[in-house]
Amino acid sequence: MLTTKDVSPTLEEYLEAIYKLERKNGAAKTSELAKMLNVALGTITNTIESMEKQNLIKHKPYKGVNLTRKGRRIAIDVIRRHRLSERLLTDILKIDWSKAHNIACKLEHAISDRDIIRRLDEVLGKPKTCPHGNPIPSEDGEILEEELEVLVDLNPGERGVITRIVYEDPELLEYLASIGLVPGVNIQVKEKAPFDGPITLKAMNRSYALGRNIASFILVKKRHVRGGR
Amino acid sequence: MLTTKDVSPTLEEYLEAIYKLERKNGAAKTSELAKMLNVALGTITNTIESMEKQNLIKHKPYKGVNLTRKGRRIAIDVIRRHRLSERLLTDILKIDWSKAHNIACKLEHAISDRDIIRRLDEVLGKPKTCPHGNPIPSEDGEILEEELEVLVDLNPGERGVITRIVYEDPELLEYLASIGLVPGVNIQVKEKAPFDGPITLKAMNRSYALGRNIASFILVKKRHVRGGR
DNA sequence: ACTTTAAATACGATTATTCGTAGTTTTTAA
DNA sequence: TTAAAAACTACGAATAATCGTATTTAAAGT
Structure with missing residues (x-):
């Protein structure tokens, strides 16, 4: 079984950020990560090192980091939870879409239970995108990145x-x-x-x-x- | 203003546990806390010490700890969030009431934003108790502990x-x-x-x-x- | 009052996450 | 091709949360 071993909320954030930067630029540079995650550069270096040890990413110095299959699987899972959380906030709790993202950043780490995520998906009517139009990955990690x-x-x-x-x-x-x-x-x-x-x-x-x-x-x-x- | 300074999720758990033990026994003994929080005794001693420094609790060695006003305020806030989370899980997501508690233990730390809590309360119809009958404190910290x-x-x-x-x-x-x-x-x-x-x-x-x-x-x-x- | 037992603390150590400063390396631009 | 700028790494350090193994203290029973 593909047991996506649990990682800490912090590493989940890192994986999410790396996924997005990788999408955009092919790789995530440490300086970009530092900016995106609002931590010092040295912190990135440290964390990156430990993530590589855990086989979550591959780091080419001065080139940037890329997700391994394992890392990507977790990243997509986090993104799914994030975007479903946003939907919960806007569709059910009627929270303003401008606030939903930041709150979802915390929620996404709290709803890690598979059953809850599935139930959430159902109650929301299996939405295809988050309130801002970004695609919600499927339970088994498919993500439809439309050509835009x-x-x-x-x-x-x-x-x-x-x-x-x-x-x-x-x-x-x-x-x-x-x-x-x-x-x-x-x-x-x-x-x-x-x-x-x-x-x-x-x-x-x-x-x-x-x-x-x-x-x-x-x-x-x-x-x-x-x-x- | 009474700014209930933010504490870490861990300390929130401690405060919640202390509140409950205090209710029942007048004070929370370190051994009881260790059992309830599933950590080693030494851990309790350490954390208790730092909590006392932060003026969250008062510790009488060998007698147990008690909440300060500040600690109690935060504890009640956490309990409010916990019980509203349980309601969200059972009433809206239709999660089994037996599973709701454990999931809410994580959720309660993620929904710390005042607006969200208020909105949640409204959407749920301002429930008086959690699905297991335990009272939900009001926004300003009132908790109706009925004589039972x-x-x-x-x-x-x-x-x-x-x-x-x-x-x-x-x-x-x-x-x-x-x-x-x-x-x-x-x-x-x-x-x-x-x-x-x-x-x-x-x-x-x-x-x-x-x-x-x-x-x-x-x-x-x-x-x-x-x-x- | 004394001894056993249970409870609590002290101490040393580990891991994760973070910082800042100083020093390298790569890239870029002259 | 060489110097300046930008990107990155190394290193030392701090804090929070955790553990386990003594050791000490209080409570309970004889």
């Missing part, structure tokens, strides 16, 4: 549907909710100002100007109009 | 209503649920066998024989028939 475009990469004229907010920061989420740019909304890019200036887009018959940094956290599903390629 | 009798102390002929199961052990709870002796059930003690033998009682037109140890974990509200004192 980063909003900031769309060119003027292109259309799409807001699908995922990948940076689940309370302030960003609150802002996006306040202006109505949430998953499911159709948008069309109108203009990209030069010198890394804002992106102007149209949605719900209104016009929006977003900074590039914000637009880089939003993934959209491109809509190919009139027989697009 | 221990089942084992009732004399033959006396009647009452099962109200609280104070020892929330999965096996015990499963057993009680299987025979139907849950909070709300009316009982009458029929007989108490000598030499610490079983207690025979009648409930729901059936006869039950319970060991004294089990009967000592069940609290009942006595029913005084025909103008009882």
Whole structure:
């Protein structure tokens, strides 16, 4: 049996962070991890070393770390618990989606029992994504990473549907909710100002100007109009 | 402002245990704590010392520890979170009441945010007790400890209503649920066998024989028939 | 009052997680 | 290709939580 031996909440956090950085950049650099996990660089080095001993990751100095199969399995499990927790918070407890992420960071470590997770999944109606549009892995570790475009990469004229907010920061989420740019909304890019200036887009018959940094956290599903390629 | 400074999950567990032992025996002895928390005696001594430094408890060597006002405030808060968590598990996630307690032991430390607790309370319909009948403290630390009798102390002929199961052990709870002796059930003690033998009682037109140890974990509200004192 | 036993403490040690500073190594840019 | 900058590691140290094995102290029984 594949007994994903239990790791501490701390290591769960590390694995989760590594998973995300690996997705984005191919590997997780220690400096990026330090920033993401809000700990000192030396701490990362120490922990990384012990994680490698436990066969959770592979570390190539100056290149970054990558998950082993074992590490990835646990990471995905944590992500499943995290996103189901977020759903619990927003759908059942009616907590604001901007606060859900941070609270779920604690909850995800508390609901490790298989039965609870399954029951939670059922009560929530087996949701496919978290409230911010990020996919919820299945019980056996499948995760459907759809092919999406980063909003900031769309060119003027292109259309799409807001699908995922990948940076689940309370302030960003609150802002996006306040202006109505949430998953499911159709948008069309109108203009990209030069010198890394804002992106102007149209949605719900209104016009929006977003900074590039914000637009880089939003993934959209491109809509190919009139027989697009 | 009364800022109940945050303590670690471990200390929260200690405070919770001390609260319960203090209730029962006037003070929590280190040996009792060791048993209840499943750690070595030396560990208790160490932790107790650091808790005293933090002004959470008062320790009289060989006599036991007692909570300070500050410690009690935190303990009650933890108990509130614990019992609301149990309700979440049984009422919303439909988890068996015998499993709810142990899972709630982890959950209680994850839901420390005031907003979440309040929302949870509301969604659950502001329950007065946990699924096992134990009172849920109010937001500002009031806890209604009703005057109840221990089942084992009732004399033959006396009647009452099962109200609280104070020892929330999965096996015990499963057993009680299987025979139907849950909070709300009316009982009458029929007989108490000598030499610490079983207690025979009648409930729901059936006869039950319970060991004294089990009967000592069940609290009942006595029913005084025909103008009882 | 004295002795046995039970309870509690002292002490030494380990592991996990964290920090900060100092020193290397790699990359980048001139 | 060499110097500066950035990234990374080494090392020493602190704290929390835990253990086990003495040793000491209090309680109980004779």
